[in-house]
Amino acid sequence: LEKTGAIDDAAFAKSFVEIRANRKQRSHSVIMKELLQKGINRETAENAISDSGCSxxxxxxxxxxxxxxxxxxxxxxxxxxxxxxxxxxxxxxxxxxxxxx
Known part of the structure; x- marks a missing residue:
């Protein structure tokens, strides 16, 4: 599934950050915690948050x-x-x- 792109943690994390930050106005620390709880590794989560471009x-x-x-x-x-x-x-x-x- 990963090879076909059906499972892409980076894409999921990016989408999740966009929703939680832009629509729900959650802090980066809350978003990080939620991503880690969903099984996303710390590096992928940090990259998605830093790529969001919103402080x-x-x-x-x-x-x-x-x-x-x-x-x-x-x-x-x-x-x-x-x-x-x-x-x-x-x-x-x-x-x-x-x-x-």
């Missing part, structure tokens, strides 16, 4: 714009912070966004 910060901005209409993040807004953390974004990414605004 966690860009994905977070898109997510916040879709959900809230703006990209303002206040660390005191616990509901918004929990939502962001639930999508797999780290405090480091949140603080970068706060620092840029």
């Amino acid at each position: 966690d910060l860009e994905m977070l901005k898109t997510l916040l714009t879709k959900k809230y209409g703006n990209i303002e993040v206040d660390s005191k807004d616990k509901k918004k912070v929990r939502y962001i953390l639930g999508k797999g974004f780290s405090w480091e990414i949140i603080s970068q966004l706060t620092a840029h605004d």
Whole structure:
């Protein structure tokens, strides 16, 4: 099946990353975890994520714009912070966004 292209981990990983990053706005760490759980080797998963061309910060901005209409993040807004953390974004990414605004 691999010879015929029916099983292609790289193509699957690339498609999976596109869906999870662009449509679902999941962080790279969450996507990596999901790919590893699906049996994709780490190198293939890392390549697919790096080839996606989208950073966690860009994905977070898109997510916040879709959900809230703006990209303002206040660390005191616990509901918004929990939502962001639930999508797999780290405090480091949140603080970068706060620092840029």
